[in-house]
Amino acid sequence: MARNSVLFDKSIAACISGIEIYNKPDFRYREETFTILMINAWELLLKAKILKDNKNQVQSIYVKEPKKLRSGEKSTKQTIVKKSRSGNPLSIELLRALDLVAFTDGSITAPLKENIVALCEIRDNAIHFKNDEPELGKLVLELGTASLKNYLNAVKMWFDKDLSRYNFYLMPMSFFHEFESMNSFSISKPSIQLEKLMSYLSEKVAQHKSDPDQEYNLLLRVETKFVKSSVEDALIVKQVRRREEAEDPDSVQEVILTEENVLLKFPWTHRELCLRLKKRYDTFKQDSKFKESIRELKKDTMLCHTRFANPFAEKSARTYFYSPNCIAIFFDKIYKIQPPLKVVSKVAAVDEA
Template sequence: MKSRSRALFDKSIASGLSAIEVYNKPHFAYREETFSVLLVNSWELLLKARIVQLERNRISSIFEYERRKNSNGELSTKLYRKRNRSGNVITVGLFKSYDLLSSKYGDSIDTRVRSNLEALVEIRDNSIHFFNKDLDLKKKVMEIGAASLKNYAALSKRWFAADLSIYNFFIMPLAFVRDFHTAECVSLNSEERKTLQYIDSLQESTTEDPASDYSLSLEVDFRIRKKSTTGAEVRISNSPNAVPIQLSEEDVMDKYPWDYGNLCAYLKNRYIDFLQNPKYHRIRKALEDDKRYCLERLLDPTNPKSSIKRFYNPNIIREFDKNYTKKA
């Protein structure tokens, strides 16, 4: 049965592929606007899927909560699930999901990803005003969109061990789908001009690193890549008599979603007396020898020379509960 985090991630990929399909159509009048809406949706689902994965597939971890007024007019201490007009539960938005992953769960996300998302959302929010007949704006959307897909692919591989190269996960440069060298002579309206100025300000305040997996904007290039057919093999037991079990990279990331930073962040939020001191390291190191709680794997399973990193199963919390005091 597919996990809830994996189901959300699959929906995220579907939205991203829809965005790419729309953008790459030879003729599509509402190209940039539709692309930005679908890609923002894809990102929001990706971030939510990651939270659910880290929270042991508790879908309530992405619900919005609110305090309600008591009969005396004061706000309640109890938190209630926030609901929309139809009565359905509201879930956290894009940037709240991003902030939760960084602050609560200890996921280290490159700041260029945040800047890129801010630019993409700005394009989405202003899309209703766009005529999009100006070449400068089209080119800017392409650069932001290409970088956003690059960032998305990198985090999908890191969090869900997903190889998106099988989907041709890229947008075609302008010259491939329409005449890049000619454009209608239509001046930018005030909304378009402000959007471009805002994106320019983001680019001026962001330092790009060609060696990084993440970017704010991107010059598009084409390269032929050979799809990898290798997979990581693991044996989830120390017993030499155990039946060997082969796990795909997808299975491994579902079973061991936490890295060291995620583990420490979760423990800090869970206990009143937790410190990263010798006591903690002694407990952790003893548990790392148990394959139920910890697995060592290559950061890049397709590269045997890749560095090794430890990942943790959330069930390790049960052992820490025996040694620390939970918050109220």
């Protein structure tokens, strides 16, 4: 596998890990961990872009330093790869990678750069923030939402990859968010570090207005609210063999189900259904009462699935399959449930010798 592909896959893994951490129901270091992983995802993606543009030459992402001459002086022409304390080559850091990509690629905009820099500020100062500061949660949500949208656009533009199979969303919807209950007056004063960060971002936001329709943004605000749904807004599901049979054919949305999916929801044949009914109800018989109830049940597409031998023939042979839910929803209203058997134990008295 090419070097840029390896870094690209690691970048996607880091991004998904950040989303999974953020979306956990209860995680005490949520914002900081997401920010660290998102920064890591960006750094790997930018390095993958540099490698791709430089025919996978690993030297393109290494830190260079002047070569030391025998005289002890540093060369002004020759460079060598800088090594870490363990002797391994050092790769360039995030902002340097961002500058290199921006130099060769005109798609890097100011809002994108400022969004990444803002995430770096949170990462670099994470140790100074307290987890109970609600302003930090709101800030990371808005920065993170914009960063994920920016990330998807960059992946599509630089690598022509479709990531629609992943759910690249931070879930702002919950029954309670601390920052949603913030008032204009607060008893506790935000930390000095947070005040400085908010002031810094306020200046940047004033310079780069957010627009969901543009490719890259610094911040994206997310608003959620609950509304009551009317009956007209409800989703109606009805099974028809052909679009022309629907009341409003132009509004029909097609849903394709495989045989395996259908049988998972409707696993019972007519014979299996009768066995279940006989076991559950002491008064059950396959009489006229049962036949009438079956005719009614077959009209309910949520409890009964009709399979046609020829879907396009009006008088085609049919086979019916039933959902286990039909017991509680339909037949419990018709038949009397079999009472559980009572077990009576007899204990024989033993006379003492």
